[in-house]
Structures are given as C-alpha cells and as structure tokens.
Amino acid sequence: MAFWEEKTLEQMTQAEWEALCDGCGRCCLIKLEDEDTGTLITSDVRCQLLDGNGCGCTDYPNRQAKVPDCIKLDTVNVRTIPWIPTTCAYRRMAEGKGLAWWHPLVSGDPQTVVDVGVSIKGRTFLETEVDPEEWEAHAVDWPEYEPPDHL
Template identity: 85%
Template sequence: MAFWEDKALEDLNATEWEALCDGCGRCCLIKLEDEDTGTLITSDVRCQLLDGQTCACTDYPNRQQKVPDCIKLTPQNVREIPWIPTTCAYRRLAEGKGLAWWHPLVSGDPQTVVDVGVSVKGRTFLETEIDPEEWEEHAVDWPEWEPPEHL
C-alpha cells in the first residue's frame, strides 16, 4: 500500500509530505481579494520565486524569509485555507479523495501534470514584471479547472 493511502496527513514524515506536491505551481499564483465582497480571485501572476518553466521554487528553503506572506502548508492549515486548488494532493487527501490519476506518484511521470493542464508551466507572468496596479487585469479562472477523473 502506498504511504499516502496508509497514513493520515499528520503522520507523514517530511519526505513523504514533500513528495505529495505535484509541482503544479497553482498555490504560488498571486491571489487578490475583492475588498467589497471578500471574494478571492486568482491571477496568472506568479510569486517572484516560482520558476515559470519548471514550476519549482527557486529558493524553497528560504522562501518564507524572502516572501513573508508565503504560506507553509501543514496538515492543519491545508484544511482551512480556502484558496488551495481542488486539484492539490494535500487538499484531496484531507478531503478523503485520494490522489488523482495524473499525480506523479500515481502516473510515475511528472510530465502528466503538465499534459493534463493542471500545471502553470508557461502560463504565468513574474510578479516583479507586472505592476501591482495591473494584477487585477490578470485575473484568470483556469487555475480552478480540474481534469476529468479518468481519460
């Protein structure tokens, strides 16, 4: 039995926890909040540390020092953060859904995340290249899209 099927999120060791990340980069997109309604809007503007082609953090160990509002996911907060993508392995496991068929731990290939359209690879703008006053113009709904359960 695979570790993610056998253990609760709280029981995973650090290596297992990190392995659950599918590398999509969706959590590293800038979110905007409508001041009037509180509605969260996702943009196609990515964190200054996210590589737009590899979807990897360029300074993962020091990300919270360099980006103070970077949120470290934990078994506790993954259940509480409303903007965690529905495709996210941490959210899926917290909701009892299991990993999606395209997740690298299931498919055996990290390219599957890109192939099914979950990855932000090549679809974003670096936050330092876009004026924050223009972020609202970069609102997108594709990060909410989910691939079918099976192809």
Template identity: 60%
Template sequence: MDPKPFWKAKTLDQMNAAEWESLCDGCGRCCLNKLEDWDTGEIAWTNIACRLLDGHSCRCKDYDNRQATVPDCIGLTPDQVDTITWLPPTCGYRLVREGRDLYWWHPLVSGDPETVHQAGVSVRGRTVSEEGMLVDDFEDYLVEWPGEEA
C-alpha cells in the same frame, strides 16, 4: 497483495517530511498571486507568479529560503490545509485531507513529474512575474485555472 499507498493509509499529520513534500503535484498554482474579496472571501486567481516560481518546472527557485526572501510566502502545514481557502481543488494536500484519491496525473500515481504538465493542470508557460508589477494592476491578470469548478 499490495499495501495501500501512504496517502491512502495515513493522515496528513501522520506523514513524514518526505511523504508530505511528495504530495505536492508541482502545478505551481499555490505560488500565484490571488485577490480576495474582503466582503465575501471569494478568491480571484491571477496568472501572476511569485518572483521565485520557475515558470517551466513550476517549482520554487529557492524553496529552502523562500520565506526569508518572500515574507508573505505561506509554509503549508497539515492544520492549514483545512483553513486555506485558495488551495486548488486538484491539490494533493486538499484531496488527501478530504479523503479523496489523487488524480491520475499526480506524480505519485503516474510515476512521472511531467504528467501534471501534460494534463494541462500546471501553470507552466502561462504566467507573468510579479517583479516590477504594481498591485493595482493585478486585476488585469485575472484567469481561470483547470479544476476550479471541482
């Protein structure tokens, strides 16, 4: 009898650091700039990537130092998973918090970090860098990402 995988057996608070980090599917969507309507709280997604996002791997180029380099970078914690409204519906952290299972393409399920890209869920090849861009121009880069309707 196979034991339950850790993401089905533990809460986010119970996970060790390695388990927590492995819940990231590598889609890169949390590293995109978002616009929030101050009145409604509605989030509008852009395809404008943080200057530290590697557009091919969809991972941070300097993960350990990201918050020093990008002061508004949010270091996700278990408590924040409930309060951050812009986590994609496909996000492993969000799915586990909601008691749902990970998708087939999540690397923990598939065993392959490429499946998130093959499934078309990641931002690979679909972003522009924020470097040199004016915030006033962000509205010109609004997009819809897979799974938003989930």
C-alpha cells in the same frame, strides 16, 4: 501499499509530505480579494521565487524569509485556506479523496500534471515583471480547472 494510501497527512514523514506536492505551482499564483464581496480572484502572476517552467520554488529553504507572506502548508491550514486548489494533493488527502490519477506519484510521470492542464507551466508572468496595479487585469479562471477522473 503506497505511503499515501496507508497514512494520514499527520502520520507522514517530512519527506513523504514533500513528495505529495504535484508541482503544479497553483498555490504560488498571486491571489486578490475583492474588497466589497470578499471573493478571491486568482491571477496568472506568480510569486517572484516560482520558476514558470519548472514550477518549483527557486529558493524553497529560504522562501518564507524572502517572501514574508509565503504560507508554509501544514496539516491544519490545508484544511482551512480557501484558495488551496481542489486539485492539490494535500487538500485531496485532507478531504479523503486520495491522489488523482494524473499525480506523479500515481502516474509515474511528472509530465501528466502538465498534460492534463493543471500545471502553471508556461502560462504565467513573474510578480516582479507586472505592476501590482495591473494584477487585477491578470485575473484568470484556468487555475480552477479540475481534470476529469480519467482521459
């Protein structure tokens, strides 16, 4: 039995926790909050440290020092942060749903995240290349997309 099928998030080792990330990059997209309604809006602008093609952090060990508002996910906040994507493995595990069929640990292929439309690969703009005054114009709904249970 695979570790994610027999352990809770709290029981996982650090290596197992890190392996849960599907590498989609959605959590590293800039989010905006409507001041009037409190509605969260996701943009296609990515964190300055996120590689837009490889979808990984370019300085993962030092990310919180370089990006002060970078949030390190843990067993508590994955259950409470409203913008965690419904496709996120951490969220799915916390909700008792298990990993999606397209998750690399299940499919055996990291390309399935891209193939099903979950990945940000090739669809974003680097934070340092877009004026913050223009971020609202970059609001997109595709990060809310959830693939079907099977293709």
